Amino acid sequence: MKKIVLPRALPAKFIFPSDPSRAESWGRLTRLSSQGVSVSSLSPFQVGLRALVFWEMRGQKFEIEGRVLTNQREVSGYFTHYLFFIRATDRKKLSSFLIDFLAHN
């Protein structure tokens, strides 16, 4: 399976619809697939939390809802999370974008 590594992790914004009291947050996407995304951020996200992930790639804006499956504190002090994209339609849409992106890079 083809894989592309970008030199800088992608900046992203997070909104938590399941926890309105929680402020918006930001971080960087380190591994992105059609199924989900690994996020590195300074603030921890609880496992099970739903989060809307906003990011931009090649001028295209994405807004996909994911659920936090893992929450791991790194030695550096950052937190690494894996978010699984909840909706099949989102995964399909992202998959077609990634196929196109991987084919042209």
Add this chain to the structure above:
Amino acid sequence: MISIALLCASEEKRREMSLLLGEIGVLAYGTPDLSGLKEIISSQKPRMILALEEDKDFDFLAREIIALFPANPLIAVLKSRDANRAVHLMLLGCEEVLSLPLSREHLRAALNRAGKLPTASLSLVPPASLRGFYFYAFFFLALFAFGLAGWMIHRHKETLEAERLAQKNSWVLPYFYPSAIAFDGSHCWIADWFSQSLYEHLTDSWTVKRVIHFPNEMPVSIAVTTNAIWTVDASGKIVRRLKDLNLTPVEHYDQVPQTTAIAFDGLYLWTYNQATKRLSKRLTNSRLSKVASYPYPGAQATALVFAHNSLWSLDAPNREILLHDINHPDEVISRTPLPEYSNGKYVPTGLGFDGKHFWTVGQSLPPGSAKAILFKHQKPEPR
């Protein structure tokens, strides 16, 4: 010690931030403007730049810093928490964006990672760590499924076994303490010692056709002949009865005490003495004169029966049917085990023969815990 350049126009905030940075072991060179920053970078060579957003032109300032000092990672500090702005600044080229008030943990983590920004990998398959998650999830699901399947197969086997026992070869009787069984053509007699009664069953449905109560006797063995029924009382007394409606007693025989099993071969009456463990062949005269006597070759005979001109006995302690040599009944021709009793729930107490099959009645263990059971057995082949 890590050294950084601190760009902050307000002197008070600069001092506050320098103190905070000092607390986490960072040496900060503060400057209010870009020209000061150029000096610090050229003279002190700090590893990174921390810039505080103070006015609306911060975007312009950030762009300029990134263009002028590409080797020095820029960490921006927002006046207030704003995710959109943070993402915007990161897209401009800031390595990390923090917001006031600063926490030591965030500051330390951001400074630790500055210059070591992670990459982003894009692929169509999920990351390796999640493949591990899927693997374990699948493994445990598979384990659970196997366990469930095993349990269901086990249950199914048990049910089949129970059905096999319940449907084909066994019947539950409506009383608890059977002691003997005997066949008379299409009818079957079963004695129950506790209720002191003889039950006549129809052999097609095994329903009770008639019950005859013996107020003074406790029947332990029965033998049926063409015109009479012989019963043995628990005291060892033998009674010969007419085959009328009430099984009227015709004669009582007290001469053979300790008898527990009886059989009639058409000419002689065979008895078993529990105390001496001997089989006796007797005439049917008024004294039941003994013709011959033989030691019993098994553990304990609970019932005797004649079938196909041979003497058979039920050896209850060993759960076996014994075929005796008719000329030398102390010798055994064959021993047939009774696997129906191997589970230990019942003990066989009576043996009968209907012309085709052997039948046994079983009393539950411990006695009275369950209703009596009737088993049909195949005729054992002599070996």
